[in-house]
Amino acid sequence: MDNGNVNNVLRFLSLHIKDCLGCKDVSVSFPQSNNVHVILYSAEDADQAGGITVAETPVAQAIQLLCTLAFPDEKTLSELPLLKVGRGSVSLRFQLSRIVDVKEEDPESDLDTTPCTSAEAARRLGAQKLRREARKWDKMQKKVTEVKVKRRFDKPTALEWVSYSVNGGKSLTCRLEEFHGQFFEVAQYSTIHLWDLEQKCSGNWLQIIQADANGYKNFQTPDNPFETFAKLFERQVLDEGNVICQLARSCVTLTEAVRRSEREFVLQVFNQVRSTFEYITMNRYTVWFLVPGRQGDQILPDGEFDFDLRNVRTSIRMAGDDRNIYWSQSDHNIQDLLMISFQLALSYRAKQSVLIISHLKKLAEFVCWQFVTASYMNDIYARNPTDSKWVCMRYLQRIVEVAQCHGTIVLIEYPSFLSLLSDERQVIKCKKSADDGSWNVCVEEADKSESCLEPLKAAINMNVSSS
Numbered sequence: 001m002d003n004g005n006v007n008n009v010l011r012f013l014s015l016h017i018k019d020c021l022g023c024k025d026v027s028v029s030f031p032q033s034n035n036v037h038v039i040l041y042s043a044e045d046a047d048q049a050g051g052i053t054v055a056e057t058p059v060a061q062a063i064q065l066l067c068t069l070a071f072p073d074e075k076t077l078s079e080l081p082l083l084k085v086g087r088g089s090v091s092l093r094f095q096l097s098r099i100v101d102v103k104e105e106d107p108e109s110d111l112d113t114t115p116c117t118s119a120e121a122a123r124r125l126g127a128q129k130l131r132r133e134a135r136k137w138d139k140m141q142k143k144v145t146e147v148k149v150k151r152r153f154d155k156p157t158a159l160e161w162v163s164y165s166v167n168g169g170k171s172l173t174c175r176l177e178e179f180h181g182q183f184f185e186v187a188q189y190s191t192i193h194l195w196d197l198e199q200k201c202s203g204n205w206l207q208i209i210q211a212d213a214n215g216y217k218n219f220q221t222p223d224n225p226f227e228t229f230a231k232l233f234e235r236q237v238l239d240e241g242n243v244i245c246q247l248a249r250s251c252v253t254l255t256e257a258v259r260r261s262e263r264e265f266v267l268q269v270f271n272q273v274r275s276t277f278e279y280i281t282m283n284r285y286t287v288w289f290l291v292p293g294r295q296g297d298q299i300l301p302d303g304e305f306d307f308d309l310r311n312v313r314t315s316i317r318m319a320g321d322d323r324n325i326y327w328s329q330s331d332h333n334i335q336d337l338l339m340i341s342f343q344l345a346l347s348y349r350a351k352q353s354v355l356i357i358s359h360l361k362k363l364a365e366f367v368c369w370q371f372v373t374a375s376y377m378n379d380i381y382a383r384n385p386t387d388s389k390w391v392c393m394r395y396l397q398r399i400v401e402v403a404q405c406h407g408t409i410v411l412i413e414y415p416s417f418l419s420l421l422s423d424e425r426q427v428i429k430c431k432k433s434a435d436d437g438s439w440n441v442c443v444e445e446a447d448k449s450e451s452c453l454e455p456l457k458a459a460i461n462m463n464v465s466s467s
Contacts, residue, residue: 009097010184010353010409011035012063013146020088020153021058021080022432022439028059031426031443036403036410038396038427040446043361043415045432045439054080055358057430058439060411062090066151066162067184067354067409072176074159083153091150096183098143147183151176184353269345277341280398287338288315290324314338333366333395340399348406356411357399364416367395371418394420421446 012030017023030037039057046056053070055061061080064070071077077085116124149164163173270289277287290313315324316334330338340357347355374390382389396412396419403410419427427446430439 009407011095011097012037012409013093013095015059015062015093016091017058017062017441018089018091020084020090021061021082022437023058023441024438026058026439026441028428028441029443030428033426034404035407036400036412038400038419038421038425038446039411039413039430040417040419040427041413041415041430042417042432043364045430046415055356055411056413056415058082059428059430059441060356060358060413063092063354063411064356065090066092066149068356069177069180072160074156077153077159085153085156085159087154089150089152089154091148093146093148096145096147098145149179185351265349269342269349272345272348273338273341276344276402277338279402280337280341280395281334282393282398284319284393285334285337286317286319287341288317288324289313290315331366332362336360336363337395344399344402344406344410347408347410352408354409354411355403356413358413360413361415363395364414364418367393367420368416368418371420392420397421417447419446 011032014030015028017026019025039059041057055064061082065080065083071080074085077083146167147164149162151162152158160175161173162176162179163171164179165171274287274289277285316330316338317323317325343355343357346352371392374392377390381387396414399412400421403412417429421427425446426443428441428443430441432439
């Protein structure tokens with residue numbers, strides 16, 4: 001899978017939460033191994049009053065306050081149950097690396113003026129192009145900028161402002177939107193639209209691409225419709241009848257170019273969602289996007305773009321099964337995985353700076369019970385090394401692997417300390433204190449599966465014996 005935005009690399013260094021979000025004074029140094037940060041917490045500690053658009057741990061909520069435009073003013077800040085306006089602050093130190101192209105004239109020594117045949121000339125041109133490309137990459141410079149930003153909540157009149165410094169320079173103040181315009185590429189889809197699909201839609205994922213402030217149709221389109229639009233201004237000496245015909249022809253051409261561009265982008269997103277979903281589910285499931293036709297749902301031929309986006313339906317299929325299991329009919333854990341696939345695909349296409357994946361309680365419960373079941377069955381039926389083993393799907397590990405390829409900062413809130421992540425991976429653990437209800441945050445290695453299994457088995461045996 002291709003890497004994401006390689007020319008602009010964002011890296012979180014440290015986060016400080018002071019007297020807010022349920023924390024007294026918490027500092028977090030982010031692991032520097034990669035761009036994906038897993039936050040483990042107990043589902044019992046989460047406050048559900050904030051709704052589905054609000055992250056569930058203080059670490060992710062602090063990132064939302066600084067790195068997204070989800071809570072820009074006092075009205076939206078009131079949606080955060082852990083935040084009390086009138087006290088506290090959050091600050092983040094991050095690093096932004098940009099590749100700067102230093103332009104340089106081609107040296108005259110690269111020219112070869114000796115006589116040659118046409119075949120030799122073609123080889124020379126190819127070699128010359130390779131040398132130019134090599135010099136171009138050699139001359140590129142990596143510009144690293146370190147930024148520290150702080151947002152305070154103790155002054156109700158300054159809730160929409162942040163203070164920041166660049167490379168240790170003097171402190172500057174600006175509105176949150178202005179700060180984002182300088183350093184971040186924000187999401188162009190609404191998270192609420194993703195979750196609404198569970199309740200209101202039966203598989204029409206086009207609504208997420210038609211979400212608030214949509215600009216996706218302008219991304220990665222081979223034929224720019226604005227170039228077609230510019231042709232409207234080409235002037236020729238024409239009589240009145242020809243002018244009207246020319247204008248109508250130009251309008252039709254422009255409309256068709258925009259329509260084709262939109263559909264090409266949608267198909268690119270769908271294709272990436274499919275490959276991501278198949279990887280996460282280890283090819284046990286795939287997803288089909290069905291276009292209604294005269295004989296019912298049909299497969300879209302290659303190169304065909306004449307279809308109604310509003311009627312595309314989503315079918316989730318198990319490997320080797322050709323039956324259509326629509327979105328609303330699938331298991332909840334599979335619904336979550338498909339939604340995560342869409343989030344990853346859209347953030348990658350838009351080169352989004354920060355993505356927060358949250359509210360995975362159902363998925364964590366499914367993996368937990370599958371792991372315990374597999375352990376019990378292996379204890380009973382697979383005691384010998386040659387016996388077939390029951391297995392558990394390591395969905396979180398697969399999500400992390402996909403996210404690592406995108407170049408986007410991804411925070412994954414996972415409501416279980418049974419993560420089944422690879423050994424020695426650094427994770428952020430958030431735990432509530434039993435004494436005063438404040439959050440404690442630390443960075444540690446993920447717990448080994450065996451250490452989490454015994455308490456689960458003990459709890460199950462206790463319930464069975466008491467019933």
